[in-house]
Amino acid sequence: MADHHTVGRQFVDYYYQAFDANRAGLAPLYRDMSMLTFEGQPTTGGKDIVEKLTSLPFRQVRHVVSTCDAQPGSPNGSILVTVTGQLLIDEETQPQFFTQTFHLYPENGSFFVYNDVFRLVLGM
């Protein structure tokens, strides 16, 4: 199996490509026990998480990854991935900075999202 850096980066590239093209397509990445905290709001379970993501009030979005760090998240093969980057939303020209943390659990040679925490980084 690939090392955690490779898995983390491949996952992140895939995730944002899917998010930016068709958020409903993220459903296979979550399970019933998956957790999302989006700007402090908690949601549990793949169905509700994807409903939350698809209901976000923008039409077009583009994620640009600045940094992507990965570590083994446990001895059982899980991988912790943290991202910082920029969000370009609809016609806005000013990017917003964000950070997102994923905890990926192994399953049948692949991974699903167990933890997902998203925050805009504000203040400047």
Added chain:
Amino acid sequence: MADHHTVGRQFVDYYYQAFDANRAGLAPLYRDMSMLTFEGQPTTGGKDIVEKLTSLPFRQVRHVVSTCDAQPGSPNGSILVTVTGQLLIDEETQPQFFTQTFHLYPENGSFFVYNDVFRLVLGM
């Protein structure tokens, strides 16, 4: 045992208070299997991690937490905590924005840091 939000917030408050007062005092929070990725640089083991933290090139630092999110990190009682905030370093008046993710493992009724990922959020 307290819920994950309470544990996460208490840990974060304690961690930055200790960091800002005396970085060497963080040693009891790490173990041999602990991992730190600081600005992309990986370090493993409590001894090397604290050496890394105490060697950072500033004398005075103050962390101001803006957001703190926590989720159960696994069925075994671990807790995932993600922070965004501002760093005030030495005599600089302009804060730097940072994000940090901790994965806390339970041990004898308390917790230690298994994963630790720190990043400055740059760009503006």
